[in-house]
Amino acid sequence: xxxxxxxxxxxxxxxxxxxxxxxxxxxxxxxxxxxxxxxxxxxxxxxxxxxxxxxxxxxxxxxxxxxxxxxxxxxxxxxxxxxxxxxxxxxxxxxxxxx
Numbered sequence: 001x002x003x004x005x006x007x008x009x010x011x012x013x014x015x016x017x018x019x020x021x022x023x024x025x026x027x028x029x030x031x032x033x034x035x036x037x038x039x040x041x042x043x044x045x046x047x048x049x050x051x052x053x054x055x056x057x058x059x060x061x062x063x064x065x066x067x068x069x070x071x072x073x074x075x076x077x078x079x080x081x082x083x084x085x086x087x088x089x090x091x092x093x094x095x096x097x098x099x
Contacts, residue, residue, distance in 0.1 A: 050090075054083045 061079030 050086075054087065057083055 058079040061075060065075045065079065067075035067079070
C-alpha cells in the first residue's frame with residue numbers, strides 16, 4: 001500500500017527537480033542575456049481564430065460525413081472546399097490592399 005505512494009512521490013520529486021533545478025542553478029550566473037529578437041510576422045487574434053476554424057471545420061465535417069465510408073467528393077466540397085475558398089478570397093483581397 002505504501003510502496004505505491006512512495007513511487008508516486010518519487011516521480012513527483014524527479015519531475016520537480018527536472019523543472020526547477022536548472023532555474024535554481026542559473027540564478028548565480030553573472031552572464032547577461034541578450035535580447036531575443038521579435039518575430040518578423042506577428043499573428044493577430046483574428047488570424048489565429050481563422051487558422052483554428054480552418055482546422056476544426058474539416059475535422060467536424062469529417063465526423064459528420066464520414067468520407068472513408070461514403071462519398072469522398074461530398075466531403076471535399078463541404079469540408080475542405082469552403083476553407084480553401086475562404087483562404088483564396090483572403091489571399092486575393094490582401095493582394096489588392098497592398099497595392
